[in-house]
Amino acid sequence: MILLLTLLACGSTQPFDLSGVWRFEVQVTPTPEDACDDRLLHNVTDALEDGAETGTTGDTGADTGADTGVGGWVDDAESSYSPWTALGRFTRDGDRLLLVMNGELLPQEEGGDDAAPTFAWERSEQSRDSTTHPSGYSFVAETQQSAVTRVQISLPNSQQQEDAKRTDTYLALEGSWAEESQSLSSWQEADLWPEELGLGDTGAIPLGDYLTRLDELGYIVPVTNQRDVSDCNDDTCVLTVSSACTESWTLTATSTDIDPGDVGWQDLSWPAGY
Numbered sequence: 045m046i047l048l049l050t051l052l053a054c055g056s057t058q059p060f061d062l063s064g065v066w067r068f069e070v071q072v073t074p075t076p077e078d079a080c081d082d083r084l085l086h087n088v089t090d091a092l093e094d095g096a097e098t099g100t101t102g103d104t105g106a107d108t109g110a111d112t113g114v115g116g117w118v119d120d121a122e123s124s125y126s127p128w129t130a131l132g133r134f135t136r137d138g139d140r141l142l143l144v145m146n147g148e149l150l151p152q153e154e155g156g157d158d159a160a161p162t163f164a165w166e167r168s169e170q171s172r173d174s175t176t177h178p179s180g181y182s183f184v185a186e187t188q189q190s191a192v193t194r195v196q197i198s199l200p201n202s203q204q205q206e207d208a209k210r211t212d213t214y215l216a217l218e219g220s221w222a223e224e225s226q227s228l229s230s231w232q233e234a235d236l237w238p239e240e241l242g243l244g245d246t247g248a249i250p251l252g253d254y255l256t257r258l259d260e261l262g263y264i265v266p267v268t269n270q271r272d273v274s275d276c277n278d279d280t281c282v283l284t285v286s287s288a289c290t291e292s293w294t295l296t297a298t299s300t301d302i303d304p305g306d307v308g309w310q311d312l313s314w315p316a317g318y
Contacts (some may be wrong), residue, residue, distance in 0.1 A: 130313035
């Protein structure tokens with residue numbers, strides 16, 4: 045078995061052996077409410093974001109706040125999951141290492157701390173569609189999405205290695221498992237356009253999925269980009285919806301006696317929860 049001697053613990057005078065198959069265990073916890081940062085940007089005049097308080101009688105679904113005499117209820121909910129576990133191994137990838145686990149390949153990130161290396165891979169995609177006309181009408185839709193899986197481990201220093209060897213105990217590596225994702229959808233459309241184009245009286249920009257306004261009777265209605273009405277404070281209506289989410293859980297890794305050449309160990313795992 046080839047020893048992987050490229051990672052050195054902080055202050056260590058000897059390399060730490062990462063060869064063999066390791067069992068990883070991740071303490072998955074429920075997603076917190078603040079895990080995502082959602083943002084909505086637009087230039088529509090007199091628009092209300094979905095869920096905004098209006099205080100108008102036109103909103104038939106509004107909570108009147110009347111005391112029905114049966115108040116005092118308190119709702120509380122908690123949940124927890126059993127850990128996620130899977131087998132993985134570190135192998136050489138040029139001058140760096142590669143973490144192979146649960147069907148995923150996570151290369152070692154460059155420029156990190158040798159005592160706490162990180163392994164990550166980012167997946168992304170983007171698209172852009174546009175339609176224009178000499179009359180001045182234009183419509184542009186853009187989408188960007190990305191996701192990153194990042195595993196960080198802390199390597200033991202020389203003293204910890206010596207203590208484990210002296211007591212004949214296995215060292216458990218500690219670290220973290222993080223999932224990060226970002227998405228951005230944006231649209232731009234001309235605010236006004238001639239009827240001859242045959243596009244109808246409302247445009248394609250999905251303002252009504254995110255914005256509402258009060259009609260002449262005071263009722264809440266979805267926003268639309270009307271052909272012959274200036275709905276936005278510019279010649280072009282703009283809408284951008286973005287979300288950035290991050291979750292991180294503690295991780296431990298323990299070495300096993302499984303031979304990396306054995307067939308099928310890569311498929312052994314349990315997901316978090318039931």
